[in-house]
Each structure stands twice: as structure tokens, then as C-alpha cells.
Amino acid sequence: MPDHDSTSLLTRQTKRRRVDIGVKRTVGSTIFGRSRETLLDSMNQSHCIDQDGDCSLVAHGHGSTNVDGEKSNVLRKLLKRANSYEDAMMPFPGATIISQLLKNNIGKNGGSDSGFQGSGALSSGGSEIQAEDACSNSSHDRDSPSDCLSPGPPHAPPSSSSSFGRPPPASSLNTHAPSQQPLALSSFDLDRLSDEHLRAKRARVENIIRGMSHSPLVRPNAGDHNQESNRENENSSNNSSSSNDHRGDVNSHNTSSHNHSRSDRPSSLLSSPGLRGGVVSVGEVYRENKRKQRLPQQQHSFTQLVCSRQEQRQEERRQLKLQLEDMQKQLRQLQEKFYQIYDSETEEEEDNGEPDRGREREEDGNLSEDSIRSDGLEERHRDRGRHSHDDLSELDPGLFLDRARALLREQALIDGELEEDVDGREQEERNGAKVVKRRGAGGRQLAETLKQELNCAVSQVVDTVVKGFSSPKQAVSNHRGCHSSTPAAPSSSSNSSSSCPPPFGPLPSLTPDSRFGGGALTLSLNGDGSPTPNYHSSNQRLHCFGDVIVPSPLDSFGGLSGRLSGIPTPNDQTEALPLVVRKSSGGGGENTNPSLPPPPHHPSLHPSPLTASLGFSPPSFRHPFPLPLMGYPFQSPLGPHGGHGYPPGPKDHHRSSPDSMDMTRESISLRTKMASLGGGHLSHHHHHHHHRQSSPNQHGPEGLSLSLIKSECGDLQDMSDISPYSGNTIQEGLSPNHLKKAKLMFFYTRYPSSNMLKIFFSDVKFNRCITSQLIKWFSNFREFYYIQMEKFARQAINEGVTASEEMSVGRDAELFRALNMHYNKANDFEVPERFLEVAQVTLREFFNAIVAGKDADPSWKKAIYKVICKLDSEVPEVFKSPNCLQELLHD
DNA sequence: CTATAGCCTG
């Protein structure tokens, strides 16, 4: 059988003859007993022929020939991507990124922080100013101050965050600041002094500054922002943080963008990016100019300083707002695109709610933040409040150690700042709290910027993923995400499947809180926006996606089942246990959000009713995409065995899975798994032996579609874990005991036919997957076997064995021990003598081949395989019994 | 086209 190897040989053929084969066989001693048995010498004949072959190794191209394989690969990649993104996002929204940013900022700022914090440093107003300037210069915006603060040492952002986050005026600030931070004392004084004037002057200063630096650009912004409702300001501030460096100055653009974003125009989105680029650069220039100009003035009086600061801050805020708006626009555009593409359905829902919901729909957590922003300030406000509280709690400990925490706080602060807007800022600036504020502000800005970036990235990722999968269903999650930050309640409702627990998580949203809250939390977990819940979500996510692709049956299964069922699966359980139940529960903790009525299933989802009832159709999958989902031959399994007529009940997993799935095949397979497991397994253990029942879950081996098969394959292991007993019950999967049995069978047969396997594993429901898995097992056994043979043969050669006859394989031979360890670890099975013979023959074959130098031929082992495959002996009847292990081992 | 063997990799 010429393999590719042969071909390679042909191509390269260098015909060289091996005259000599290397080793002298003079030495007789080997580990192996020297039995002169020449039983199979005849076998060796084949080797005698001279072969010309080079060792040429042909690299096998990976061209994926299999369509399925390719698809799966693509899906995997997509999933992986999504996962990776998600993962990155998960912990804390972009903690790493944020941390990096913070570091960078810190580095830029250098010792600025220390200066601020240092009690003495601030004493001179000038010093402070400089410090700020430095910060500002580095960051160009308000961020700078924050930067200075953030990095550092454990300043007490907590107090600042809490106090500042909220509008609470100076009083609170003052109290907190001094107590916690001695640093700012000097600044405090300045602040106090300035406070009086500040407010009064604020407007004036702003005007002045504007006129000075940016006359044209700035003005419009200021006017717009000021006039605009608080909401906008808040938003803008949030936005500004993200955008801060770049755009701040381009007011006109920003404002315009704002409007658009609010209006939710899709069209605007397209334009936005372009604007951004140009705007940004301009903005930076302006700012720097401002700062430079300002510095001298500020030094003269603090009022000026204060004013300038305030102005800067405001400007920054505005800019940030603008940026945020832009971002929102972009997000909206993306979302809209998605919607357009995927959802006819989603639109319906959207109509009901806010225009922004579209975003929400996108389940990917990534969108969640964006959606939040874009959706509405309202949500944000809510979140802010929450965040602020959270932050406070965190801050109180005064632990800045974790950057992540800092980030969280920052976010919260940002929210708070938004609310506070100008007033809060002014006060903050005045107070010694300045430091704190700055930190907060810087943190906020950073956080916002980070968020935006994250959002963008996420949105992109989501888009890509979605496109790739063509699984539009994501939308729901976003919505959740938005609310999620709030106590989970509303989020759950968002899910399309009303009662259904959130299905697989869509891609996890970036914002940790939102997602978790939305997804996992909604189910049964805490509604808290607190980060803690992330845990679950993260795990689940991983399982969902990662597993989806690679069916690690247990984990995926458990995770999925848990989700599906709505039953809160413990985080830890990755394993099968969870199999549990699930299915019908539909809703577990789920989304039952009172607030949100369960969205009706879209008609588009064909199977939707079923899915909904099942709960399988995860809300995430709303989009019914008819997409190619493949022709999943779901029915096929049913068909053959007559599963067809199930009632639409929960059992229809199959249907549900296909319908809902836009996901990749894997995902589908998972679902199928889930369904099958949940429905069939969990509920009933079938005791039917070979008779396959028509039960929906069980698929006749023949009928199974690939997808099903795959799913089942995944199930196999799960099943095995679940029901380790190879006993009477027919198992859908192969258990460890089956593996053990197979290993013992290997002592008799190295090349069992698939029919033989079916006969000997009668307690297993055979489907392609199982069959192939069993075959694979034996293939693996052989692989190990031959590796050992080659290894020992070479060893013997090295030891000076000259003739294969000198080697014999006995029960005490190392070779045998090695083999026995693998196939009969417990050594509780008496290896048949025949196996020793075969092993000996094999060893000799290898020895001779190697000695003959045939190993230069890439396919040199094939000849040996041919010999060995003929040596299979019949497997004892006992192995046909499902309980053979017990019987065999007992003996 | 499917099933399988073999090889490789994780």
C-alpha cells in the first residue's frame, strides 16, 4: 500500500542500497531472552528485498480536505477569537489594557504622583500647577492628573471616589480628603480659597480659556454642553475620558456626533470614523497650546489656575463626550448592521423598547458597555450609582493595589463625575481632594478610554464573530449587559426566550459586571453588578465556546446544561454531574425578570416554540438565522428510529438546537449534546440493550447526522463520566471501563474490525462517533505498541544483538512490562500467551527491519504492520459480556 | 464518498 510515503519516495528516490546494516550482532546479551524461535522468520522475507528509499520525509500539507474539518476549524478559530477577546475582557474590563495604560501614564507622569501626594510637594501652588501641567501635558487632557494619581501608591481614591463620584459637594470632599490624604493639605487650602471664586469665575474662566486657546472649536462645545441637559454632560464626561486626548477640541464635530448618536442614525456611523481621525489630531494640538498658555497665567493666581483647570476639565469632558458619542455611533452602526443582517426579529423587539436595544440584543458582552452608553444615559446613571457604591466599598479598604480595582473605581467615579459634571469637578479641583479627584478623573478618563477601546474592539470582534457564525442571536445579551450592571433583574427579561434561561452566553460582554449580571447572574445568580459574579460567567463562557469547539464533553456539557437548565451550576463543576437535569426547567433562576416581559419568540425562529419551551434556544440565539446552520440532519436520527413524533416538548432538543443555532457547528453539537444528555439521559436511563429506543434522545447509530455524531462523540466521555458502569445499561458513550476493556482486548486483537467492536461493546450505543472512537483507541494502542517495539528493537541492536532470534519476549521482559503497564496497568488480567508471541514476532520484525536499514524508508513499518495484523487471535467470548471486566478481573 | 490507517501534535 503505497502511502504518501511511497509517493515521496518515488519523487525523491535516491536509490541507494543498503548493504550494510549497521550493527554487529556479535554481542549476545540482551535484555531479552534469547529464544531461538524462528517462528516467523518467514515473515521477515519481505524485508529481504532491497528497497531504495530515502528517508525523505514528506511534509504533509495540511490542506484541509475535509469540508467538515475546515468548517470546524474556521468555527473554532472564530470561537477562539471570541473567547480570547472575551477572556481579555472578562476579568475586569480590559484590566490588562487598563493596567498598561495606567503604567504608561504613570511613566509619563513620572513622579508627579509622588509630588502630589507628598504633603510638602503641593505646598506651593506653583508646584502643583506644574505637576498638573506635567500630567496634562503627558496626557494632554485631564487624564493627566488622574494618571498621576492613579498609579500610585495607595492614595485614597476611595474616599475621593465615593465623595466625588457623587455630586456631593465640597463639604464631603473636604472631610474625606484631609482625613485620608494628608497629601493634599496644601492643595486644600488652595482649593478653599479658590472655591469661593471658582464657581463664580468658572463660567468666565471657561470663556476666557476657550477664547484663548481654541477659540473656534472650543466654543461650540462649551455652549452645547452647558446648555444640554445634565445627562449629556455626564455622558460627555464619560465619553470624554475615553476620547480625552484626541478629540476634545473638536467641538463642532463632537457635538454633531452627539446629536447623531442620540438620534441613533446608522448613517452617521459611517462618517464618524473619518471625523475622528482628523479631529483628534487637531484637538491635541489645541490642547497643548492651551496648556502652555495657561501655565504662566495660572501661576499668577490660583483663581486663574482653578479656572483654567476647570475649563480644561470641562473641555475634556466635552471632548470625551464627543468621543463617546462617536463611539456610540459607531457601535450603533455596527449593531444596526448586525441587525439588518441578522434580525428581522430583533427589530421587532427593538421597536418595543429603546432604539438602542438593538445593541443590547447583541448578546456579546462586548457590546454591553457600548450599548449602555449609547442606549441611554439612564442606564448609565443607574450603573453609575451602583458603581459608585461598589467603588466605595472597594475604596474604603483603601486598596489601590490592584489596578483592576482602580479601574473599577475609576469607572464608578466616572459615572459619578458625569453626574456631578461641572460642579463636582470644580469642587474637586478646589479641594485638596484634587489629588484624589485627579486620580479619579484620570482613572475615569483612562477607564473610559479603555472602555471605549474595549467596546470598539469588542464590537469588532463581535461583528466578526457574528458574521462568521452568522449567529445573530447575540443581541439579547447586550441588553442584559446594560442592565446587568444594575442588579440583574431587568437583564434577564431581555432574553428572548422568556422563561428560558440564558442559553449559552453569547460572547461575554466586555463589561464584566454587565455581562455577568446579565448572563449568568440573571439566571439564578446574584443580580449584583459586582464583579464577583464574573466568575461564573467566565467559566461558563469558556466552556461554552471553548467546549463548543472542542467538545470537552464534560465541561461543556455541565456548563451548558447548567445554563440551559437555568439551574445554577456550581462554578466548579465542569464535569458531568451537572448533567443533571436541566432540560425543561427552562428557567431556573433565569431571566425571569419581572421588569422585562419575556420577549416573544420571533416567528422567524422556526423551531422557536420548541426551543423556547426547551429553553435551549438561548436568548442569545435569537436570530433565527436560517443560516446554513447546516443542514443539520437532526431529524435523521429521529427518522431512522422513529424518534420523529416527539411532542414539541422539551425533548425536541434537536430541533431547537438547529434552529436557534447560528453558532458554529460545534455549538450546535454542544446543544445537541446538551439536549440529548439532558433529555434522554438525565431523565431516563435507558436500560434497553441493543434495542434502541425511539426515545428522542437516542439516536440510532445509522441515522445520526454528522453533527449529531459529533455531539454524541462529545457526549461519550461525558457519559462515561456520568455512568461509569459498563454494566447492563446501554451507554451512549464510552466509559473508562470500556477503555479498559478495549485495552485488554488488545492483547488478543490489534486490528479489530468495527463489527467486532460492535459485538464486544454491545452495551454501547454505536454510532459513528463511538465506532470511530473505539477504532481510534485501538489505533492508539497500536501506535504505542509499535513504538515500544521499535524502541526495544533498537535498544537490542544497540546492545549488540545480531540476530532477531536472540530476542524473546517473556513476561519478565521489559518490553512486556512496558506493554502491560499500558494495557493492563492494574495487572489484574492475565495476558494471553499468544500476545507474548505476537510481541516477540513484532519485536523481531522491527529488529530485522532496522538492521536491514529499512527504517530509512518512511513507510518501512507498513510491512511489519501487515505481518502483525495477521496475528490477531480471537477474543474470548467473555469480552462480549458487558460485565466482562468484572468477570475477568475477578478471576 | 466513506471509512480507515497511519502519522503528528497537544
Place this chain on the structure above:
DNA sequence: CAGGCTATAG
């Protein structure tokens, strides 16, 4: 041991 890939036989 599982997965993937290739090559091959039927």
C-alpha cells in the same frame, strides 16, 4: 488519548 490531517481502499 483525542484531534487533525493525509492517503488510501472499497
